[in-house]
Amino acid sequence: MTTVASENIDARQNIHDERSALSWAVSDVLTMARRNLLALIRIPTALVFSIIQPIMFVLLFRYIFSGAIPVSIPGGYVNYLMPGIIVQTTIFGAVGTAIGLAEDLHRGLIERFRALPMARMAVLAGRTVSDLGRNVLVLAIITAVGLLVGFRPHGNFLHYIYACLITLLFAFCLSWGFAFVGLAAPTSEAAQAMTFPLIFPLTFASSIFVRIATMPGWLQPFARNQPVSEVTNAVRSLMRGVSPGNSVWVSLAWSIGAIAVLGPLATAKYKKVA
Amino acid sequence: MSDFAVIADTIVRTFDEGNVQALKGVSLQVPRGEVFGLLGPNGSGKTTMVRILSTILSPTSGSATVDGFDVVKRPDDVRRRIGLAGQYATVDENLTGFENLRMIGSLNHLKKSYVMSRAKELLEEFGLSDAANRNVKTYSGGMRRRLDLGAALVARPPILFLDEPTTGLDPQSRQDLWTIIEGLVEGGTTVLLTTQYLEEADRLCKQLVVLDKGSIIAEGTSQELKTQLGTTVLSLTFASTSDAARGVELIRDLSNKPANVEGTVVELTVEGGPASAADALRRLDGAGVTLAGLTLREPSLDDVFLSLTGHKAEDEMVTEDGDATAKRKVRA
Numbered sequence: 001m002t003t004v005a006s007e008n009i010d011a012r013q014n015i016h017d018e019r020s021a022l023s024w025a026v027s028d029v030l031t032m033a034r035r036n037l038l039a040l041i042r043i044p045t046a047l048v049f050s051i052i053q054p055i056m057f058v059l060l061f062r063y064i065f066s067g068a069i070p071v072s073i074p075g076g077y078v079n080y081l082m083p084g085i086i087v088q089t090t091i092f093g094a095v096g097t098a099i100g101l102a103e104d105l106h107r108g109l110i111e112r113f114r115a116l117p118m119a120r121m122a123v124l125a126g127r128t129v130s131d132l133g134r135n136v137l138v139l140a141i142i143t144a145v146g147l148l149v150g151f152r153p154h155g156n157f158l159h160y161i162y163a164c165l166i167t168l169l170f171a172f173c174l175s176w177g178f179a180f181v182g183l184a185a186p187t188s189e190a191a192q193a194m195t196f197p198l199i200f201p202l203t204f205a206s207s208i209f210v211r212i213a214t215m216p217g218w219l220q221p222f223a224r225n226q227p228v229s230e231v232t233n234a235v236r237s238l239m240r241g242v243s244p245g246n247s248v249w250v251s252l253a254w255s256i257g258a259i260a261v262l263g264p265l266a267t268a269k270y271k272k273v274a
Numbered sequence: 275m276s277d278f279a280v281i282a283d284t285i286v287r288t289f290d291e292g293n294v295q296a297l298k299g300v301s302l303q304v305p306r307g308e309v310f311g312l313l314g315p316n317g318s319g320k321t322t323m324v325r326i327l328s329t330i331l332s333p334t335s336g337s338a339t340v341d342g343f344d345v346v347k348r349p350d351d352v353r354r355r356i357g358l359a360g361q362y363a364t365v366d367e368n369l370t371g372f373e374n375l376r377m378i379g380s381l382n383h384l385k386k387s388y389v390m391s392r393a394k395e396l397l398e399e400f401g402l403s404d405a406a407n408r409n410v411k412t413y414s415g416g417m418r419r420r421l422d423l424g425a426a427l428v429a430r431p432p433i434l435f436l437d438e439p440t441t442g443l444d445p446q447s448r449q450d451l452w453t454i455i456e457g458l459v460e461g462g463t464t465v466l467l468t469t470q471y472l473e474e475a476d477r478l479c480k481q482l483v484v485l486d487k488g489s490i491i492a493e494g495t496s497q498e499l500k501t502q503l504g505t506t507v508l509s510l511t512f513a514s515t516s517d518a519a520r521g522v523e524l525i526r527d528l529s530n531k532p533a534n535v536e537g538t539v540v541e542l543t544v545e546g547g548p549a550s551a552a553d554a555l556r557r558l559d560g561a562g563v564t565l566a567g568l569t570l571r572e573p574s575l576d577d578v579f580l581s582l583t584g585h586k587a588e589d590e591m592v593t594e595d596g597d598a599t600a601k602r603k604v605r606a
Binding site for chain 2 (some may be wrong): 015016017019024027028031032035038039042043107108109111112113114115116117118122
């Protein structure tokens with residue numbers, strides 16, 4: 001021990017890497033994101049759960065409810081369903097942001113990070129970025145599952161990628177809101193529970209599973225105009241190879257609007273919790 | 275450069291919109307290159323003080339500097355000079371020991387090559403080489419604590435904050451950590467340590483302050499604190515509690531401080547040492563009270579605390595007192 005200790009003060013020279021603040025901020029975000037992704041590999045149950053749940057939804061709607069949900073598009077309900085499931089899955093994935101941050105907070109890790117000379121926003125940004133990374137992986141798996149159960153996107157490959165980017169961007173922006181929830185929650189279990197009242201109306205009162213025209217009249221204005229329906233319409237149109245109208249632009253506007261509001265909100269909350 | 279590594283001036287910190295006063299105007303000066311103790315029971319405000327000095331929490335009023343930098347105005351300069359480790363051993367359970375140190379090194383903005391060699395070096399010194407590539411989840415409490423301390427040392431901070439570093443550890447792990455801390459100080463590190471173990475403060479700290487309910491109730495060297503109390507503790511063990519109750523009446527006036535009775539043991543701080551012991555024996559013998567044991571010893575910091583506060587240092591006081599931090603963490 002004494003060998004490490006005795007050179008302590010003198011050995012401090014020259015151990016810091018001099019870089020610009022921006023370069024360090026990027027490095028800090030990546031360090032945090034890498035740490036979160038490593039944890040994901042270490043506790044595969046979390047990853048498996050976030051894959052199994054959407055697969056269950058695919059099977060449930062594809063084989064149990066599809067007969068009861070009439071849609072008239074080429075390829076049938078599975079082609080209607082899968083773009084919706086893809087949107088739902090990325091949004092559910094953003095729930096992980098709330099859980100992960102709540103865990104870090106209550107394990108005291110955020111305290112440690114706050115006493116380090118790292119970029120302040122890196123804890124939040126690292127989390128949202130790693131959740132984005134996980135969503136990319138989950139999306140690839142769900143696409144494969146969709147193809148297995150008969151999903152046939154009629155748009156070209158590039159359109160498919162655009163569609164994925166639109167929903168990934170929206171989920172990323174939304175995850176800043178879940179970051180706020182995670183920091184406000186008393187426990188990580190509570191964080192998960194608190195996200196459901198937000199996520200349920202957004203995903204189910206939307207065009208993800210059924211056409212909005214089949215919903216009761218009072219619900220339709222909400223369902224039609226809320227962001228998840230816009231994102232779903234954009235994703236579905238691109239994957240089907242039909243014109244998305246202005247839904248792509250509306251989706252992007254929602255995403256930018258969401259992060260413009262939720263980003264500062266989460267950052268302010270992060271500054272307050274300690 | 276100031277002679278003091280840490281200076282705190284009238285730090286006040288309230289929680290719950292002023293309803294809970296965790297610190298009520300605490301000032302302290304930590305000299306460079308030694309271990310400075312912050313001694314007090316749970317809820318006395320120790321952790322709140324460390325969190326303020328390590329820039330995690332801002333003071334409600336008052337100011338503090340660490341290595342000459344104001345903790346509120348220049349937090350990043352402070353963060354580059356401090357290491358923080360504590361009883362909650364905040365290491366990432368999902369990473370390996372090595373990955374934890376690498377992450378902390380990178381977040382300290384150290385050179386990559388340096389972080390690699392430093393992490394290896396620390397793991398080796400702290401006896402964690404074999405466990406370096408194992409998930410921290412599999413570590414014992416003592417191993418986590420050593421890794422936590424290692425993480426605080428990656429950037430070779432000149433000032434180290436240790437918040438109850440040995441709370442909850444077994445005696446061997448505690449000894450190991452003490453040895454490590456002594457080694458660090460030999461190397462020139464300044465350590466501010468909080469503890470509720472008086473033995474720990476006695477062994478490590480050159481100077482200390484005693485905190486109780488957010489205020490400093492005593493300060494000085496541990497020797498000074500002991501002499502505040504009287505020279506010797508006369509400890510008498512009786513055959514039964516009723517004998518103890520009778521005995522304490524007979525010898526009470528040998529001390530000008532109140533006697534401490536716990537079961538069959540009666541303790542008195544006395545000036546005269548052996549003469550007082552002989553006197554006590556004569557009186558008890560004359561009254562026919564039999565003794566099971568008698569010792570004379572130097573007063574411990576435990577005795578100091580008891581005489582200063584009227585309660586024992588290791589009393590659990592979290593519920594009635596007001597350290598919001600302690601409460602939150604206990605719950606977590």
